[in-house]
Amino acid sequence: MVFGSLKSGNNFYTNLWGPPAHPAWHNYAAAWSQGDIGRYFFNSIFVTIATIVLVSVLGYLLAFGVARLRFRGSGVVIGVMAITLFVPIQLLLIPLYVLEVHIHLVDTRWALILPYTAGSLPFAALFLTAYLRSIPDEVEEAAMVDGCSRLRVLWHIILPLSRPAFATVVIFTFLNAWNEFLLALTLVQNNALRTLPVGLLNFSQSTGQTNYSDVFAALTVAVIPIIAVFVVFQRQFIEGLTAGAVNV
Amino acid sequence: MTSVTTSAPRRFAHADTDAQGASAPPSLGRRPRSRAATRVGWLFAAPALAVYIVFQLVPLIGAFILSFSNWSGIGPINFIGFRNYANALHDTAAHAALEHTVIYAAGTTVAKMVVGLGLALLINKGIRILAAYRTVLFLPALMSFVAVGLLWNLIYDPSVGLVNHVLSGIGIDTTHLTWLGSKSQALPALMIVEVWKWTGYHMVIFLAGLQTIPGVLYEAAAIDGAGAWTRLRHVTIPSLRPITTLNLVIAVAGGLNVFDLVYVTTNGGPYGSTQTVMTYVYQEAFSNYNFGFAAAMACLLFVIVAIVTVALLRLLRPSN
Numbered sequence: 001m002v003f004g005s006l007k008s009g010n011n012f013y014t015n016l017w018g019p020p021a022h023p024a025w026h027n028y029a030a031a032w033s034q035g036d037i038g039r040y041f042f043n044s045i046f047v048t049i050a051t052i053v054l055v056s057v058l059g060y061l062l063a064f065g066v067a068r069l070r071f072r073g074s075g076v077v078i079g080v081m082a083i084t085l086f087v088p089i090q091l092l093l094i095p096l097y098v099l100e101v102h103i104h105l106v107d108t109r110w111a112l113i114l115p116y117t118a119g120s121l122p123f124a125a126l127f128l129t130a131y132l133r134s135i136p137d138e139v140e141e142a143a144m145v146d147g148c149s150r151l152r153v154l155w156h157i158i159l160p161l162s163r164p165a166f167a168t169v170v171i172f173t174f175l176n177a178w179n180e181f182l183l184a185l186t187l188v189q190n191n192a193l194r195t196l197p198v199g200l201l202n203f204s205q206s207t208g209q210t211n212y213s214d215v216f217a218a219l220t221v222a223v224i225p226i227i228a229v230f231v232v233f234q235r236q237f238i239e240g241l242t243a244g245a246v247n248v
Numbered sequence: 249m250t251s252v253t254t255s256a257p258r259r260f261a262h263a264d265t266d267a268q269g270a271s272a273p274p275s276l277g278r279r280p281r282s283r284a285a286t287r288v289g290w291l292f293a294a295p296a297l298a299v300y301i302v303f304q305l306v307p308l309i310g311a312f313i314l315s316f317s318n319w320s321g322i323g324p325i326n327f328i329g330f331r332n333y334a335n336a337l338h339d340t341a342a343h344a345a346l347e348h349t350v351i352y353a354a355g356t357t358v359a360k361m362v363v364g365l366g367l368a369l370l371i372n373k374g375i376r377i378l379a380a381y382r383t384v385l386f387l388p389a390l391m392s393f394v395a396v397g398l399l400w401n402l403i404y405d406p407s408v409g410l411v412n413h414v415l416s417g418i419g420i421d422t423t424h425l426t427w428l429g430s431k432s433q434a435l436p437a438l439m440i441v442e443v444w445k446w447t448g449y450h451m452v453i454f455l456a457g458l459q460t461i462p463g464v465l466y467e468a469a470a471i472d473g474a475g476a477w478t479r480l481r482h483v484t485i486p487s488l489r490p491i492t493t494l495n496l497v498i499a500v501a502g503g504l505n506v507f508d509l510v511y512v513t514t515n516g517g518p519y520g521s522t523q524t525v526m527t528y529v530y531q532e533a534f535s536n537y538n539f540g541f542a543a544a545m546a547c548l549l550f551v552i553v554a555i556v557t558v559a560l561l562r563l564l565r566p567s568n
Contacts, residue, residue, distance in 0.1 A: 054299070058295050058296035058299060059296060061292040061293065061295060061296060062292065062293040062295075062296035062297070064292055065288070065289035065290070065291075065292035065293040066289070066293065069285045069286070069288055069289035069292065070285070070289070071285060071286040071287075071288070071289025071290055071293070072286045072289075073286075073290070074289060074293070077293060077297065080305075081300070084304060084305070084308065086501060086553070086554075086557065087304070087308060087550070088501075088505045088549075088550065088553070090505060090507060090526050090529065090530075090546055090549075091308065091311050091546045091547065091549075091550050092304070092307040092308060092311060093530075093533070093546075094310075094311060094314060094533050094539050094542060094543050094546070095306070095307035095308075095309075095310030095311050095314060095543075096303070096307045098310065098314075098321075098539075099302075099303075099306065099307060099310065114299060114302075114303050115303045115304075117299050117303070118299050118300050118302070118303030118304040119303075119304065121296055121299065121300050121304070122300070122304075125296065150288065175390065178392070179390075179391070179392035179393070179394075180392075181392060181393060181394050181508045181511075181512075182507060182508065182530075186534065196392075197392045197393075197394040197395070197508075198394070200392075200394050200395060200398060201394050201398070201512060204398050204401075215398060215402070216402070219395050219398055219399060222392070222395050223391055223395055226390045226391065227387060227390070230383075230386075230387065230390055231383075234383060238386070238452055242452060242453055242456040
C-alpha cells in the first residue's frame, strides 16, 4: 500500500500537504519561473537528446564495422568495451574533472554530453553488435549483388532491420543521461547550464524545508516527462530494459 | 509480455540457421574480411572509439595513476607509491564508510531479491490487481535519485512527513522516530528507499525469466505430487538461476556504489552514520582536495565490486 500511494503521483502530496489557500497550479508557476526549473528542464532535454543521437550514430557505425565488416582488431575493441561495461562513473569523476578543466570543457553542455556518450557507448556497442551479428550475411550479400554500395547496405538494409535494438539502446541512454547526477554536479558549475537533477537539489535547498508544496511542484515537473514517455512506450520500455539486461 | 522472452539479439537466430542450412555450422563466414573491409571497418569505428578513449579509457587510467600521487588539484603531481592505499586501509573514517556501504549493499540486495521475486511470482500467477500495478511498481526505477531523495526527505519528515503521520494515525508513539535525523535510524531508512526504488526493476527481470520456464516442468512436478513449495524450490528457483545471477550482480554493484541518494538526503550524516565509500571519496576530493587519496579509495571500491561480481558469477555458474 505504501508502494501504491507513493507512486500515484506527487500531485497527491501537493494536494495533501499544501496549504489549502494556495491552489496547486500556483506552485507550479513559482517552481517554473522562480526556481529556474524551466531552464534546467531545457538543459536536461538538450543534453539527453544530444547524448542519445551521438550514442546511436557512433554506436551503430562501430557495431556495423565490428559485426558486418568484421575488421581485424574488432575483437579487441569489443573485449575492452566489455571489460569497462561496469566501470562506475564515480571512479572516473576526478580524472574527468581534471581533463575537462585542461581542455576548457568545464561549464559547457559538452562537459556532460561527451562523458555520457562515452559511458553509454560500451553497452550500445555490445548490444548492437550482438544484434547485427544475428542478421544473416545473405541479406547483405544479396543487396551487394544487386549493386548496393556498402553505405547503402548500412543505411537501407541493415538499419531498418535493427530498429528493435535501437529501442533498447535509446531507453538505456535516455535513463542514464536524464537522471545522471554526480558528473552534472561537478562538471557544470554555471547555474544557467545545470541539468534537472542538480537544479532540483538547488531549488529545494534554496526554498528550504518550509515550502513543501513548491518542492513537490518542482519534483512533479521533473518526473512527469519520464512517466509520460514511459506510459506511451511502456511495452518497448519493459522489453527493451529486459532485453538489455538479459543479453549483455 | 510474451515477446519479452524473444529478446532482441536472438530474434534473427532462426533465420540465421535456416539460411545457413543444416549442413553449415553458424560459425562459418565469421572470419575477418578483406584488408579493404578492415580499413573501412576502422573508419566506421573511429568516431566512437575517439569519444570512448578520451572520456572513458583515459579517465580510467588517470584514476589509477592519480591514486599513487598526493595531488591536491594544483601544482606538480608527486608520486608517493602505495601510501594512499596504506592510509586508506588504516583510516578509521574509511573503515566506517566501508562498513556502512557493506551493510547497505547486503541488506538492500537481499530485500530486493526476496520482494522482487515474490512480486514477480504473484504477478505471474495472474493476480489481476498486481498485474495492473506492474507499471506503477516499475516507475521508481525511472526516477532520478535526486527526485527520489527529495521526495523521501519529505516523507520521512518527523513532524509533517507521511510515515509518522500514518504511524501516529494507527496509535504508535512517533516522538523518537526522527528517521533521517537519527544516528541509528538514518541508514535503515535510506536502505528502505533504495529497495523501494529498485524492486520493481528486479521484479520485471524476474518476470521475464519466469515466463521462459516451460509449463511442462510444472506439470511433470505436479504429476510427481510436488506441492507449491516443492515446485518453487526445485523447479522455479533452479530455472531462474541465470536471471537471479544477473539481478544479484546489478543489485550488489548498485548498493556498493551508492552515492546520489545519500548525498541528496543526509550527505553522510547525522554524525557520519550514513557516510558511504563514495560520499567519503567525494568529500575527500572536492572538500579537502585530497585527489590522490580519494582516487585510491575509488580504485579500492572498484576492485571490491569487481571481486564480488566475479565471485557471484563463479558461485552461481550453471555447471555447479
